[in-house]
Amino acid sequence: MKYDCIVIDDELDIAKTTAEYFEMFGIKTTYATEYEEGMKLFKENEVSLLILDINLRERSGFNFCKSIREESDIPILFISARDSEGDILTGLNIGGDDYIIKPFTLNILLAKAKTMLKRYQTYISMNKEEPIVSSVPAHITLDHNYRQVSVNGEIVKFKNQEFRLLAYLIKHCNRVISKEELFEKVWEDVYVSDVTLNVHIRRIREKIEKDPKNPKYIKTIWGVGYVFEVKVPT
Known part of the structure; x- marks a missing residue:
């Protein structure tokens, strides 16, 4: 199946609410609350954006990101309550495209998601043309x-x-x-x-x-x- 976005967050309310909110605005979204579940969704579907929490119970969103970056260049947006500069730098240095600190408003998250999806779709479409x-x-x-x-x-x-x-x-x-x-x-x-x-x-x-x-x-x-x-x- 093809999804615009997958939200992976161990807090069910955040993951589910974000997915439902995105769907209201035409962004086809699904969610997962565990590392393995999220990885399975990613590998079995076509995805254009990943919204990823750092704390995935006993697993790390950082490790998830590094694993994804071995095979894909899709945009990754970290969302986390961890607000230290060290955590932010780690997320960006291992391949994250941006980082939002919780709590956040869904309209700001939606605006970021739309922008990242637009950039990624432009990137995909341009790759099909003759090089300049x-x-x-x-x-x-x-x-x-x-x-x-x-x-x-x-x-x-x-x-x-x-x-x-x-x-x-x-x-x-x-x-x-x-x-x-x-x-x-x-x-x-x-x-x-x-x-x-x-x-x-x-x-x-x-x-x-x-x-x-x-x-x-x-x-x-x-x-x-x-x-x-x-x-x-x-």
């Missing part, structure tokens, strides 16, 4: 339809959102881009945390920069945002 390739700077090549990045001639794995962020920075190279603009244009979501953006920037630097701690291309403009610097020949 650009290179800036020379050793970094972006295949915009297949969402692939080549660094020094070798394909480097990028998550969809990492690709979107890099492509936007390169498209507007040598211009300082505010965090607010990146949230609006890349995430299409105003409810994104600075932590989420910072983790994505760090991941990209690790993949394209020779020395990620002293980046040559993606520079931080403190208090404002970021700039992708490209030297213009004189």
